[in-house]
Amino acid sequence: MRINGIGVGRGIAVGAVLRMAEPIPDPLDSPRVADAATERSRLLAALAGTAAELAARAALVDGAARDVLEAQSLMAQDPSVIDDAARRIDAGQCAERAVFDAFGSYRTLLEGLGGAMAERAADLDDVCRRTVARLSGVKAPEIPASDRPFVLVAHDLAPADTAALDLDRVLAIVTAAGGPTSHTAILAKQRSLPAIVGAAGCRDLADGQLVVVDAPAGCVVADPSRAELAGARARRASADAPCASTPGALADGTHIPLLANLGDATDASSALALGAEGVGLLRTEFLYLDHQAAPSVAEQTARYADAFRPFTGRRVIVRVLDAGADKQLAFLGHEHEQNPALGRRGLRALREHEGVLGDQLRALVAARDLTGVELGVMAPMVADADETEYFVALARSLGVSSVGITAEVPSSAVLADQLAPLVDFISIGTNDLTQYTLAADRMLGSVAAFQDPWHPAVLRLARLVGQAGATAGIPVGVCGEAAGDPLLAVVLVGLGATELSMSPALLADVRAELAGHTLAQARELAALAVAARSAADARAEVSRRIARS
Numbered sequence: 001m002r003i004n005g006i007g008v009g010r011g012i013a014v015g016a017v018l019r020m021a022e023p024i025p026d027p028l029d030s031p032r033v034a035d036a037a038t039e040r041s042r043l044l045a046a047l048a049g050t051a052a053e054l055a056a057r058a059a060l061v062d063g064a065a066r067d068v069l070e071a072q073s074l075m076a077q078d079p080s081v082i083d084d085a086a087r088r089i090d091a092g093q094c095a096e097r098a099v100f101d102a103f104g105s106y107r108t109l110l111e112g113l114g115g116a117m118a119e120r121a122a123d124l125d126d127v128c129r130r131t132v133a134r135l136s137g138v139k140a141p142e143i144p145a146s147d148r149p150f151v152l153v154a155h156d157l158a159p160a161d162t163a164a165l166d167l168d169r170v171l172a173i174v175t176a177a178g179g180p181t182s183h184t185a186i187l188a189k190q191r192s193l194p195a196i197v198g199a200a201g202c203r204d205l206a207d208g209q210l211v212v213v214d215a216p217a218g219c220v221v222a223d224p225s226r227a228e229l230a231g232a233r234a235r236r237a238s239a240d241a242p243c244a245s246t247p248g249a250l251a252d253g254t255h256i257p258l259l260a261n262l263g264d265a266t267d268a269s270s271a272l273a274l275g276a277e278g279v280g281l282l283r284t285e286f287l288y289l290d291h292q293a294a295p296s297v298a299e300q301t302a303r304y305a306d307a308f309r310p311f312t313g314r315r316v317i318v319r320v321l322d323a324g325a326d327k328q329l330a331f332l333g334h335e336h337e338q339n340p341a342l343g344r345r346g347l348r349a350l351r352e353h354e355g356v357l358g359d360q361l362r363a364l365v366a367a368r369d370l371t372g373v374e375l376g377v378m379a380p381m382v383a384d385a386d387e388t389e390y391f392v393a394l395a396r397s398l399g400v401s402s403v404g405i406t407a408e409v410p411s412s413a414v415l416a417d418q419l420a421p422l423v424d425f426i427s428i429g430t431n432d433l434t435q436y437t438l439a440a441d442r443m444l445g446s447v448a449a450f451q452d453p454w455h456p457a458v459l460r461l462a463r464l465v466g467q468a469g470a471t472a473g474i475p476v477g478v479c480g481e482a483a484g485d486p487l488l489a490v491v492l493v494g495l496g497a498t499e500l501s502m503s504p505a506l507l508a509d510v511r512a513e514l515a516g517h518t519l520a521q522a523r524e525l526a527a528l529a530v531a532a533r534s535a536a537d538a539r540a541e542v543s544r545r546i547a548r549s
């Protein structure tokens with residue numbers, strides 16, 4: 001039996017299934033039997049228990065997982081939820097249903113806000129389910145315990161579950177729900193764990209059943225034949241072969257620089273240790289999300305110099321502030337927008353605050369001069385030649401010698417032949433390019449299936465940029481998540497990308513995959529992908545061709 005889904009990473013795992021229990025059902029809307037005061041104190045005890053449990057889990061982890069768990073712990077203590085649930089109890093509901101409905105209306109509110117707030121809705125559901133489980137006296141579904149390695153099969157994993165994952169035991173993850181940007185997918189990528197998400201058919205898998213989880217092929221093979229098992233093991237062995245941290249290169253020696261995506265200076269040294277040849281994207285807006293006033297040139301210079309220092313003598317590409325949509329910066333002002341992703345974002349907002357943009361460019365030049373990096377500066381959300389010329393002229397006038405743009409608005413890819421001669425480099429932002437090409441909000445789980453950079457429409461736009469870059473003789477990078485998907489990275493090189501930038505944890509897998517293909521083969525794979533009818537077909541065609549070769 002073959003079950004299809006969205007593959008994450010390039011790993012292949014073989015093992016026995018262990019299922020996580022199905023989510024507990026919605027509580028019945030039954031009237032309370034106890035008096036209101038008793039139900040209210042049950043409610044408060046359950047919420048306090050959930051908050052404490054999530055806070056305790058937060059204390060065991062760090063980074064993004066800790067932030068999510070701490071935020072969830074606060075959700076369980078949110079006064080508006082407590083008041084709403086208490087009112088529902090007073091009106092006659094039992095505590096289970098009252099808290100379920102109170103979280104439900106909170107959820108609707110968050111979804112209405114859109115963007116990053118809507119993304120929190122799934123975290124809220126997890127808090128709600130844990131609280132209802134406590135009130136009902138049942139255990140919330142947990143990662144099953146086993147002393148043997150296993151393939152974890154679940155409906156979906158909440159942040160609290162993923163934080164508790166024992167990587168010595170879990171060989172791979174298969175979930176029925178979730179898209180390529182779900183928590184499960186992000187965690188799996190960070191930890192190089194093979195995963196298939198959105199695999200609805202995995203509900204038919206039983207505990208103990210042997211499966212092959214083939215992330216590059218985006219499928220799970222249940223009860224594999226001997227030949228299928230041998231094939232999977234051979235491919236896994238070659239993927240596991242150690243690969244030294246050499247510069248990125250194709251099998252024919254073509255150098256494809258492998259660069260790091262960074263959000264701040266703290267990741268810089270670890271990126272180098274993981275083999276980053278430079279930085280392909282420093283997202284600067286994350287440094288200032290908590291600032292009410294624009295940072296001074298001196299403050300910015302110091303922060304950029306910290307991030308640059310480990311890369312002296314190497315290429316560092318910085319993106320100027322990409323504010324708007326889900327990343328609002330108070331000092332760039334913002335008005336309510338119906339569709340913020342289509343609003344005053346990126347260069348559009350900076351152009352209205354040229355003083356802020358000018359200061360940032362001055363600080364970047366000063367940090368370059370202090371640290372001796374090979375600085376490139378690029379603008380986000382550039383739509384056409386007018387915006388490109390504006391940014392290039394300003395950046396050059398302030399001393400930036402390598403000026404580029406991101407290609408993430410589809411118009412910039414369509415017009416790449418006009419834009420490439422104006423700049424020193426282009427970097428394809430596949431996250432936004434996919435969102436805008438497929439008209440699918442990247443923050444919205446319900447359209448996650450559309451948010452797939454393997455889509456031939458996205459790849460055809462990337463090809464336009466690759467061709468324009470080659471004609472103009474400038475480098476074309478990719479800095480969206482797609483660059484960290486090893487097979488897709490090969491396809492992007494076949495479409496004309498000359499350098500790839502990604503989360504440092506993904507560098508090794510991409511380096512290993514590139515080494516297995518010549519430029520001519522990458523171009524053949526790219527031709528297959530752009531001719532496909534869908535993202536799934538493109539991925540499957542490319543995987544099949546590689547499996548045959």
Ligand code: PEP
Nearest residue numbers: 408429430431432479480
């Ligand atoms: C992109 O859009 O692909 C990108 C790299 O930028 P961000 O994810 O920060 O929008």
Ligand code: MG
Nearest residue numbers: 408429431432
């Ligand atoms: Mg972007």
